[in-house]
Amino acid sequence: MTDSSRTITGSETSPVGTDPSDPAADSLLEIDDLRVHFPIKRGIVLDRTVGHVYAVDGVSLRVGRGETYGLVGESGCGKSTLGKAVLRLERPTGGSIRFDGTDMAGMSGEPLRRMRRRMQMVFQDTLSSLDPRQSVESLLVEGMRAHGLDKGGESTERELRELLSSVGLPSSALRKYPHEFSGGQRQRIGIARALAVRPDLVVADEPVSALDVSVQAQVLNLLEDLQEEFGLTYLVIAHDLAVVRHVARRIGVMYLGGLVEESDSDVLYEQPLHPYTRALLSAVPVPEPEVEDRRERILLSGDLPSPASPPTGCRFHTRCPWRQPTRCDSERPELRDVGGGHRVACHYAEEIRDGIITPNSGE
Amino acid sequence: MALLEVRDLSVRFVRKSEPTVSAVDGVSFDVHPGSTVGLVGESGCGKSVTSLAIMGLLPGRGTEVSGSVNLEGSELLRLSQREFDRRRGKDLGMVFQDPLTSLNPVVPIGLQVSEVIERHRGLSRRDASREAARLLDRVGIPDPDRRLKEYSHQLSGGMRQRALIAMALACEPRLLIADEPTTALDVTIQAQILTLLKELVAETGTALIMITHDLGVVAGMCDEVNVLYAGRIVERAQRHELFSRPRHPYTAGLMASVPRLDSPRGQRLAPIEGSVADNIPWEGGCAFSPRCGNALAVCGERAPELETIEQGRLLRCHNPIGAAELERAHD
Numbered sequence: 001m002t003d004s005s006r007t008i009t010g011s012e013t014s015p016v017g018t019d020p021s022d023p024a025a026d027s028l029l030e031i032d033d034l035r036v037h038f039p040i041k042r043g044i045v046l047d048r049t050v051g052h053v054y055a056v057d058g059v060s061l062r063v064g065r066g067e068t069y070g071l072v073g074e075s076g077c078g079k080s081t082l083g084k085a086v087l088r089l090e091r092p093t094g095g096s097i098r099f100d101g102t103d104m105a106g107m108s109g110e111p112l113r114r115m116r117r118r119m120q121m122v123f124q125d126t127l128s129s130l131d132p133r134q135s136v137e138s139l140l141v142e143g144m145r146a147h148g149l150d151k152g153g154e155s156t157e158r159e160l161r162e163l164l165s166s167v168g169l170p171s172s173a174l175r176k177y178p179h180e181f182s183g184g185q186r187q188r189i190g191i192a193r194a195l196a197v198r199p200d201l202v203v204a205d206e207p208v209s210a211l212d213v214s215v216q217a218q219v220l221n222l223l224e225d226l227q228e229e230f231g232l233t234y235l236v237i238a239h240d241l242a243v244v245r246h247v248a249r250r251i252g253v254m255y256l257g258g259l260v261e262e263s264d265s266d267v268l269y270e271q272p273l274h275p276y277t278r279a280l281l282s283a284v285p286v287p288e289p290e291v292e293d294r295r296e297r298i299l300l301s302g303d304l305p306s307p308a309s310p311p312t313g314c315r316f317h318t319r320c321p322w323r324q325p326t327r328c329d330s331e332r333p334e335l336r337d338v339g340g341g342h343r344v345a346c347h348y349a350e351e352i353r354d355g356i357i358t359p360n361s362g363e
Numbered sequence: 364m365a366l367l368e369v370r371d372l373s374v375r376f377v378r379k380s381e382p383t384v385s386a387v388d389g390v391s392f393d394v395h396p397g398s399t400v401g402l403v404g405e406s407g408c409g410k411s412v413t414s415l416a417i418m419g420l421l422p423g424r425g426t427e428v429s430g431s432v433n434l435e436g437s438e439l440l441r442l443s444q445r446e447f448d449r450r451r452g453k454d455l456g457m458v459f460q461d462p463l464t465s466l467n468p469v470v471p472i473g474l475q476v477s478e479v480i481e482r483h484r485g486l487s488r489r490d491a492s493r494e495a496a497r498l499l500d501r502v503g504i505p506d507p508d509r510r511l512k513e514y515s516h517q518l519s520g521g522m523r524q525r526a527l528i529a530m531a532l533a534c535e536p537r538l539l540i541a542d543e544p545t546t547a548l549d550v551t552i553q554a555q556i557l558t559l560l561k562e563l564v565a566e567t568g569t570a571l572i573m574i575t576h577d578l579g580v581v582a583g584m585c586d587e588v589n590v591l592y593a594g595r596i597v598e599r600a601q602r603h604e605l606f607s608r609p610r611h612p613y614t615a616g617l618m619a620s621v622p623r624l625d626s627p628r629g630q631r632l633a634p635i636e637g638s639v640a641d642n643i644p645w646e647g648g649c650a651f652s653p654r655c656g657n658a659l660a661v662c663g664e665r666a667p668e669l670e671t672i673e674q675g676r677l678l679r680c681h682n683p684i685g686a687a688e689l690e691r692a693h694d
Contacts, residue, residue, distance in 0.1 A: 214634060220632055280551060289606050292582045
């Protein structure tokens with residue numbers, strides 16, 4: 001296997017395993033200073049670029065092999081664009097994405113296509129992401145065939161049956177069409193399709209947010225089981241903090257195109273440092289009246305600023321209850337490690353944690 | 364004395380070529396002035412159809428509505444379309460889930476709000492416009508005078524929902540129905556809107572019917588909670604009671620299947636098996652029984668009745684959670 005992959009990928013890609021002394025050797029996905037900007041065009045005859053939407057603006061993160069990384073943020077924060085850029089469904093404007101040690105930036109054509117077998121996506125909207133005119137069998141075989149995994153006859157048949165049973169569907173489903181299934185079952189088909197080409201990385205963009213609560217739990221449990229069974233690495237993108245906290249070991253919080261905080265999920269929940277994370281956590285309703293009665297919500301004023309003209313300095317300073325008169329509006333905070341791999345992009349993270357700065361005292 | 368009395372409300376959708384669908388099946392509840400009543404359930408449980416029936420917004424053709432909806436002594440279901448138009452917006456206000464489709468895209472926000480005021484409160488156009496600006500300010504829309512002239516596409520999702528709340532509250536209705544008012548919004552905006560709704564209810568004494576699938580929203584907002592399944596109320600309790608001691612297996616199942624922010628990581632969720640597609644009709648037994656972990660033989664034969672089990676607590680179940688434990692305690 002190593003031999004054939006070498007001959008195909010040639011010299012520009014390093015073989016599996018790379019240098020063991022490299023500290024990032026066990027991370028499957030390495031994103032560095034990733035930027036995805038969309039041009040805003042005007043004009044009928046001549047296209048003039050009048051500005052850019054800074055959808056993803058300088059994000060760096062690492063996803064370890066076999067790990068689940070959760071990316072949370074509200075609509076417009078760039079989390080989905082980031083997920084698409086990882087699979088090269090969006091072309092990055094700058095920065096680098098390394099998958100299993102291989103830089104994806106310069107890749108195109110056949111090497112990129114081959115690389116994509118190893119990374120698959122599960123979408124939010126199961127009805128529009130499955131072709132209504134394809135039977136489940138044809139949906140599942142399509143990817144396998146494209147990557148030469150379809151050996152035909154008995155063995156494919158058996159593989160499909162095993163695939164369906166691992167996502168909890170009967171083999172009678174093969175001859176049915178997407179509309180014949182409920183939302184939860186369709187999401188299982190979407191997951192089966194992603195797994196059909198035996199990927200290493202699965203990017204799941206809001207995998208359960210279109211489902212009813214009782215069904216959400218089934219799909220979340222399924223994702224966990226499959227990770228164990230196939231040794232998958234997940235990048236789970238969701239707006240629901242409770243969902244992300246449930247599935248992910250590490251969580252990154254995004255705001256307006258940038259990562260504002262990243263840490264182990266327990267630490268993030270127990271001691272959020274970034275004001276935005278604090279506000280986000282305090283806003284999530286908990287199904288327990290005692291907690292709801294006691295809670296003090298950190299209400300953010302106003303709405304998300306436009307990603308086409310993000311605020312200067314810290315992007316959150318326009319809504320931040322802890323805003324300080326200096327630095328916040330002029331200097332963009334770097335994501336820095338405050339201990340134990342807990343990274344936060346706030347000038348005053350320690351002061352806020354220690355209670356030296358309190359909300360609104362800066363005004 | 365209840366403000367709104369819903370008695371035995373049923374809604375059936377009758378279509379020629381297809382079997383009749385019973386969306387709401389004998390639902391009864393009261394809403395008292397100043398209180399918040401929750402209707403909770405998953406898609407297809409009948410919570411939205413219940414609210415549309417109360418508002419008289421169901422299409423006339425192909426819909427059979429029976430039972431009684433009594434608002435302060437007047438029967439709403441017997442009102443003519445014209446009489447209903449006079450009451451709706453004045454005595455009853457409604458906030459919908461999707462503010463973009465609920466607002467008219469080609470009419471400025473200000474005109475949409477002041478139209479309600481002009482029509483129901485008889486103010487002049489100029490006064491109505493001034494009142495509209497005051498309302499927008501009250502619901503937290505900054506710079507209301509400028510916003511009055513804007514169109515719905517120029518507002519963000521949260522601002523649209525605020526505008527819609529301003530419209531619903533323009534005539535200080537005695538009853539406000541909010542159907543998934545924050546489902547389309549981000550959590551931080553959701554927190555703003557829920558806080559606003561709570562304040563307004565406390566300030567004006569308006570009764571609120573809160574329709575949602577989100578147990579977290581219910582836990583923070585509602586005084587009394589009705590859990591609906593397949594068109595019927597299966598459990599009713601005060602919120603503290605409901606969350607600390609759920610008795611219906613469906614209610615308990617819902618609570619166990621939601622991932623919680625404060626639960627330890629790695630704890631496995633306990634989903635409810637199957638989906639609503641597995642339901643059996645109520646005539647043949649309990650609709651939930653095929654998905655129920657507590658089901659007995661009787662559950663598939665005879666539908667349970669909604670019974671009062673304690674003060675203020677109703678339950679529709681043959682084999683509720685904790686029944687065995689309670690019996691043991693009595694022995």
